[in-house]
Amino acid sequence: MHDTPSRRPLSHSVLEATKALLLVAVAFTCFGVLGPCGAILNYSVCCYTKHDMARLDLHHLEGAFKLYARRTGRLPPAGNLAVLVDAGVLETMAVDPWNNPYLFTVDGRQVKLWSHGADGRQGGEGQDEDVARTFEVDLPPR
Structure with a gap:
């Protein structure tokens, strides 16, 4: 007998893709918020007189x-x-x-x-x- 690979339902693939997009969105949001904070902290450390x-x-x-x-x-x-x-x-x-x-x-x-x-x-x-x-x-x- 020939086994066919099991297929996942389409809804499962859509759910996985949505999770991945959500993760990417959260990462970009964090970088967008924390990036300027890092720049400010770096500026304050390097700019001591x-x-x-x-x-x-x-x-x-x-x-x-x-x-x-x-x-x-x-x-x-x-x-x-x-x-x-x-x-x-x-x-x-x-x-x-x-x-x-x-x-x-x-x-x-x-x-x-x-x-x-x-x-x-x-x-x-x-x-x-x-x-x-x-x-x-x-x-x-x-």
């Missing part, structure tokens, strides 16, 4: 100062961030986005960190504007 990056660096350096104080019971003397590298708190010497070292002063428990901006000199406007962060560090009791 150097001043924004310096502010972020200063925030991270604040954490390094607090860790140093927790480990040693004191703040580093004002001057060079190499003290934090020597203590193992920073892996490398931190420099600002203009490739200048960050500066800091210590007054009691208060630390002021700053960058002099693009020109490397105090003051200025625009790209030359200074970026600073001041914070207090809780020192452990002695």
